[in-house]
Amino acid sequence: MEGIIIDDGARVPLTLSQQAIRRMPYYLKYLKNLGASSDGYISASTIATELRFYEGLVRKDLAFVSSISGKPRVGFRISDLIDDIEHFLGYDIPNRAILVGAGHLGKALMCYKGFDDYGLEIVAAFDSDKKLSGKEAGGKTIFHVSKLENLCGRLNARIGIITVPAYAAQGVCDMLVSGGVMAVWNFAPVQLNVPGGILIQNENMAESLAILSNHLMERR
Secondary structure: OOOEEOOOOOEEOOOOOHHHHHHHHHHHHHHHHHHHHOOOEEOHHHHHHHHOOOHHHHHHHHHHHOOOOOEOOOEEEHHHHHHHHHHHHOOOOOEEEEEEOOOHHHHHHHHOHHHHHHOEEEEEEEEOOHHHOOOEEOOEEEEEHHHHHHHHHHOOOOEEEEOOOHHHHHHHHHHHHHHOOOEEEEOOOOOOOOOOOOEEEEOOHHHHHHHHHHHHHHHO
16 A cells, blocks of 8 residues: 555555544644643644544554654644644635525524634525525525525535435535535435535434434443
């Protein structure tokens, strides 16, 4: 397998796995929470212990994203590591998104201020209910869905967020792709079909609830 060599002789792949990418926000949150109490540097072993991750994985993850090698027995400068992780995840370059489905969930996402920390900016929303056209939620205007494809490109949105019922999700997804989005964050309980090169990230609440329910049943 191709890769790069780090100090302990391990070979790091040239691209990170999805599991490794999912660990990055945990590293970032932990590092940011250290705040003024940190001494400026932190080791991979300390991060692994605090987050209960396997130390070897943490070393490889950090070696991949860090622009500067960690110092022996000292580790990485925390501020530099935060910058490198944010850059790797694209948080330092705002990603413009549009949301389709301005119901309760859609409006909650539109009003959520925490997306700013992750480089996500919802610039507008769309809905099939004409009564919602022209209204706002979280400072974002709601347009009728018939304007989606035209405005998607003009708003330079590259992420589409779907919060519509399952029966409408595929049609909405098709319009988003036609409008130029490159990634879809799907909250509808349905599998979507997209052309090659378009990323789908599903948030399956039914799946998560099934795991929680099964755990409680076993504990009983």
